Amino acid sequence: MCEDKNSMRLEMENLLKRRFFYDQSFSIYGGVNGLYDYGPVGCAIKINIINLWRRHFILEEQMLEIDCSMLTPEIVLKASGHVDRFTDLMIKDTETGECFRADHLIEGYFEKLLETKDIDDEKKTEIKQLLPQIGNMNVEDIQQLIEKYNIKSPNTNNKLSEPIAFNLMFSTSIGPISQTKDYLRPETAQGMFVNFKRLLNFNQGQLPFAAAQIGNSFRNEISPRSGLLRVREFTMAEIEHFIDPIDKTHSKFDTVADLEIQLYSASNQINGETAQLIRLYDAVHSKLINNETLGYFIGRIYLYLIRIGIDKNRIRFRQHMDNEMAHYACDCWDAECKISSGWIECVGCADRSCYDLTQHTKFSGQRLVAERQLSVPKRVQITERKINSTIIGQIFRKDTSIVVKYLENLSENQAHSLHEKLEQENEKCTINEKEFIITRSMFKLETKEKIVQVEEFTPSVIEPTFGIGRLLYVTLEHNFKIRPEDNQRKYFTLPPLIAPYKCAVLPLSVNAEFKPFVKQISDLLTQANISHKIDTSSSNIGKRYARCDELGIPFAIAIDFDTLQQPYSIALRELESLKQVRVKIDEIVSVLQDLATEKVTWNEIFALYPIFTEQQTKRLEN
Known part of the structure; x- marks a missing residue:
């Protein structure tokens, strides 16, 4: 068995290519760097990683999932800073x-x-x-x-x-006569920011709440390398957790407070020290991690990485240093996983303050704010816009709605500026390439005093961002193994939750008597939504087991001559231990459902059912 890390990585990558987990896109034409196609196995694992992400975050945290356009107007990415600084x-x-x-x-x-x-x-x-x-x-x-x-x-x-x-953004144009530059989105986050008002209304105006989106993003990498680790098109899963900036506590922080996690702080990095194992409670209350909500998501990210099969001993959270921290961020930690080539960032988790909503308010003129209840009512000065649509209609007639909408959408600064100018003289405005003369009788601001029970504020955002392709690669590398007794026998010990198929169905031979049982078991598994792979080829069962092991299929059903006898049963084999038990056919669905959803462990099943040691099968397998 190869012990060298690079040799192991090459062995794994050869297997991934040979069994078409994924491969370079358009390879018959020489391929395109940074673009990859997922084959049947890679596609299934990727979907299972996403489904588990959806369950672990969206369902368990009751997040609001949306699906936004990948085509993005330039103004949106100008507001976010990508046009000027995404380089x-x-x-x-x-x-x-x-x-x-x-x-x-x-x-x-x-x-x-x-x-x-x-x-x-x-x-x-x-x-x-x-x-x-x-x-x-x-x-x-x-x-x-x-x-x-x-x-x-x-x-x-x-x-x-x-x-x-x-x-790094891919530019494009929307429509045949577009006058502006548009882009393929470089991240999924902006769709959640620009839909903030709708999401807040959907949540009955209540904070905190989290939005989530899963989808493809595009970055025109200068020199893509390392397979799925640096690509030009990739799947992201992002969360925007909106909170009141004066209250960043989290009601569920206690559920992760006792987790001990490797934290690689900025001071560790500056002083040349290694990461330290620190309890999340201590990290938050010592202000190493800025606040409870950020600490809570670091804990939830850590638990998710373990659930998809990443080795907890090869996970650390690295804090951004001052020279890499965004100017608007309060704190930022990257979940890094160690692979054969070193530490690789897989998840980012940042407190982005109120930067994003503030920027989109500035560029769009829309107030992206929430309200908080005041403990004591207060007297405030408020400014209201007075738009006289009657006079506007008399003068501009069919263009009335255009002018009214323009005046309604002015930002606060623009509205104040127009009001001041109209105090002196009429103002000429260009709207949709047409000139209009705005008078004081059409538009003015009025300030008055009002007692309010609530006040407006711009929410802060905690943003966890996941690179699905990187997570898939790290999971595969952390779970790749070679049998010590035979270095040709390679396999993946993937958790059943993300395995591409939950089991294989393998008749001992091509004997015609086995065919009805193959169909019966396959039908039962299909009806129970248990993914499975059938291999009825003429190869001996040992070779067919080996093929299934290469795909990371955790369990295999062997239909043998004992199956033909009542009570009808099969041999159920576990991938890593190679141990087998005898299970009745009418019980196999419930057993596999419990194993596939990790409600029970293999050891529990092994203790519960008769051990199967049929010598012919064992000899053929070996």
Whole structure:
């Protein structure tokens, strides 16, 4: 059995390609970097990971799920900051023109340098301190590193160009005569922000509440690499949990407070220390984690990762350092999983403050706010718009609705500015490329005093973001194994909840007497919504078991000669232990349902049913 991590990874990736878990898109035409197609097995595992996510978060937390358009107008992404700031630094080979993502190229160069004996301890310490910071360096910092360490193009050893910012969004146009630039969405979050008012109304105006969305996003990566870990089209699952900024407690925090989780704080990273195992309660109450709601979601993310089969000993939450924290964020932690190539970010969990709703209010003119009840009523000055639609109608006639809507949608600043201008003279406004003269008799602001029981505020947002493809890859790598007695026997120990099929149905041979039982059992499983794979090929049952093991099918039903005798029964085999029990056919559905939903463990079933040790089957299997 191969012990080397890289060898194990290559063995696994060869298996994934051979059994078509996934493969590069359009491969018969040479393939396209960063695009992947999921085959039957990969597709099933991906769907099961998503379904478990939906159950773990949306159902258990009573979130509001929506499904928004992937095509996004430029104004939306201008408001969110993506148009101006959603960039990576790109450098080129000055001779060949080959493009590289700057931080990845430098990180790879430093990692190789650390493996050599050509540098002294002082230089190694310097590089180790630089590595965590490279991803957040600006153009000048990157250029200085390239010059200081004389970094060259990795494939040709040619000189590198100066880094430039490259926007990662795919641009497009909506409609044949679109005058604006539009984009394929780079994330699913914006659909939840722009629908905030509808979601708040659906939730009867009550906070906190969470919206959720699962769907594809697109990023025009400079140099995609590492299979599913960095791609140009991918599935995201995102949550926007809207809360009152003056109350970030969570009613269910106690349910995760005692979890001990590896936390890799900003200070750990700066001081060159390792992650520490810390109880969530202690992390929140010492303010290492900013607030209870953020801590609650870190706990829920951790539990979800374990449920889909990720090794808890290879999970850590890394806190963003000051130089990588968004200016509007209060705190941010990435769930990172360790794989053969190192730590990889799989989930982000950020307190984004009220930035997103504030920005969309500013750009759209729509007030994206909630209300809180005041303990004591207060007297406030309020400004109301007075729009005289009668006069507008008399002057503009068929254009009345256009002008009224324009005046209604002015932002507060725009409304105040127009009011002040109309105090002096009429104002010429361009609406839908047509000019209108607005007078004081049509529009003005009136300020008056009012006693209010509630006050408006802009909610803060806690945002957990999941990369489904990365989670799938990490789960596969963490569960890939090779039989110690036979290095050709490879298998995946996937949790039954996410396994592509819950069981296989395997007749011992092509004997015609077995066919009615194959159909009967398949029909029973289908009626019970238990996914299964039938293999009636002429290969011996040992080879067919091995094929099922390669797909990560946790249980297998063997139809043998004992099945032909009353009471009709089958041999049920578990993938990892290879142990078998004898189960009556009329009980197999309930047994598999309990195993597939993890209501019972294999050990409990093994203790409950007769052990099956039929020698012929065992000999054929081996």
